[in-house]
Amino acid sequence: MDTRLPFLPGLLALVILVMLSLLLSMGFGTTEIGFSQVWQCVSAQCQQPIYQTILLDIRLPRVLMGFLAGFALAGAGALMQNVTRNPLADPYLFGIVAGAGLGATLSSLLPEHLQTFSLPLAAFLGALSAVFIVMTILMNNNWRRVEHLLLAGVAVSFLLSAITSFILYFGEAFETNRVIFWMMGSLARANYDAIALIAPVILVCTFIALMFSRQLDALLLSDEGARTLGVNVAFVRILSLCVCAAMTAVVVAYCGGIGFVGLMIPHIVRPFFGFTIAKLMLCAGLVGGCFLIWVDVISRTILPGQELPIGVITSVIGSVFFLFLMRRM
Amino acid sequence: MLHLSAENLVWSVDDKLILNGIDFTANIGETVGILGPNGAGKTSFLKCLYREHTPQSGKITLSETALTAFTRREIAQKISVVSQHREAVFNLSVLDVVKMGLIPHKQYFDVNTQADYALLHQAIERVDLKNKKHQVFNTLSGGEQQRCFIARAIVQQPEILIMDEPTNHLDIFYQHQILSIVKALDLTLVMSIHDLNLAALFCDRIMLMSDGEVLAFDTPETVLKASLLEQVFKIPCVVDDNPITGKLRVSFGEQR
Secondary structure, eight states, X not given: OOOOOOHHHHHHHHHHHHHHHHHHHXXXXXXXXXXXXHHHHHHSOOSSHHHIIIIIIIIHHHHHHHHHHHHHHHHHHHHHHHHHTOTTOOGGXXXXXXXXXXXXXXXXXXXXXXXXXXXXXXXXXXXXXHHHHHHHHHHHTTOOSHHHHHHHHXXXXXXXXXXXXXXXXXXXXXXXXXXXXXXXXXXXXXXXXHHHHHHHHHHHHHHHHHHTHHHHHHTTTOHHHHHHTTOOHHHHHHHHHHHHHHHHHHHXXXXXXXXXXXXXXXXXXXXXXXXXXXXXXXXHHHHHHHHHHHHHHHHHHSBTTBOOOHXXXXXXXXXXXXXXXXXXX | OEEEEEEEEEXXXXXXEEEEEEEEEEETTOEEEEEOOTTSSHHHHHHHHTTSSOOSEEEEEETTEEGGGSOHHHXXXXXXXXXXXXXXXXXXXXXXXXXXXXXXXXXXXXXXXXHHHHHHHHHHHHTTOGGGTTSBGGGSOHHHHHHHHHHHHHHTOOSEEEEESTTTTOOHHHHHHHHHHHHXXXXXXXXXXXXXHHHHHHOSEEEEEETTEEEEEEOHHHHOOHHHHHHHHOSOEEEEEOTTTSSEEEEEOOOO
């Protein structure tokens, strides 16, 4: 059965869905605010100054961050799965989260007054280092095959996680807790400065992926097939890896480990928008953004008076989805 | 006129010689069949021709220019390949696969024009897959998948088409259908093929290989000799005329 939707109307529908999600989700939280109030605050002036603070200073950056994180993770997941021709690939495959985790852990060893700023930075550097290690291993061994890429990524990921566990085991309890909570993922750290940093990275990365969309599509059949179509396979694959790494690293640095979004959203989107990367990445990005906005709503409303880490919820939903996917494969 | 040629080609893997001094020519518009037993080096030789393998020595020329002087993209604009690969991990549609043929002719951010779509549909129609263009590639039969790749090759608008065992696993109807379609494209066609009777019927010249060397390279009438075929395939052989096509007919087997 052909379930594919026409691209442009479908894309437009997703954009409208994202807009609505952004607006509606701002009403949820410890203080419930009606849609009319939200609309008034966003479009004109808040009736009460407290709403101004809650909606524009706290919730708006948070939902925007949720959207950006979801867009980046799902888009990077789609790219990673297509480029490796592996339906189980996701942006965390190359040790990005493990690297970020190690970076965050190392930052916890720093003096306290430096830690607020250093955690995202250390996580970002850790994530990039992980990708750098994977790439160096691949290049030094002249490993070109997809399997090598995946295995090297998994191996580096385990190694970095082991070092993190080692440091945390001997670490000070408070700092260890802080790092562990960060690794579970949260949008609580969202602010406009972070958004100003993340948004351009995601925009540029998406632009690069779209620029190479034909070459990326050629990889869907086989490496040799892509080469016979004139594609420089090694270059396109490494470029895609860098794009995924950058998109994921900026998100992980601010939001911690949010698992499964990159894995499952592309699978949900493919039956409706096809497999070619331009359509898939844009649509998976929008659906991923929308998904994370609402998961964050659940995370901040499900338990009265406290937040559940967002990574826990995405992992629960993701694991069930994963099993469902395996049944269909 | 010479279109694609190889001179004294040598290719080895880990000191194992796979191709040993191959000389090859294909003229414009000619259909050349590469024959030989399993492990003769047919596929390796074809891979050298489309630069998937880099030979240790020897020279390949495309329209009188060394193949190494072309970029991959330039080669893809001139040579199209239908290999034996038959699997897609994701559920690509026929149209998705055929559309890939446009890649060598497109720059970054180029959109598909009306002319591109006309070419796509014309190619799909030519291989008789019009009713299946939205069908998932993996659900097609072997013959349909092969036709899908041929449609992609048509969209690629090459001068030369290289095919690796295009009739493998196909029934007799599809074998003839596939070869008739590619023959009608009026391209220079180089293909490895196992069926000697199909080679006799469709090829202008035949290169017979064994153990990485060329044993004979000439017209089917000259190459398909019983004594030579018995030596290569190590099974008794009779060559006579096919009463239907008038071309050579090769029969193998022991008398019972």
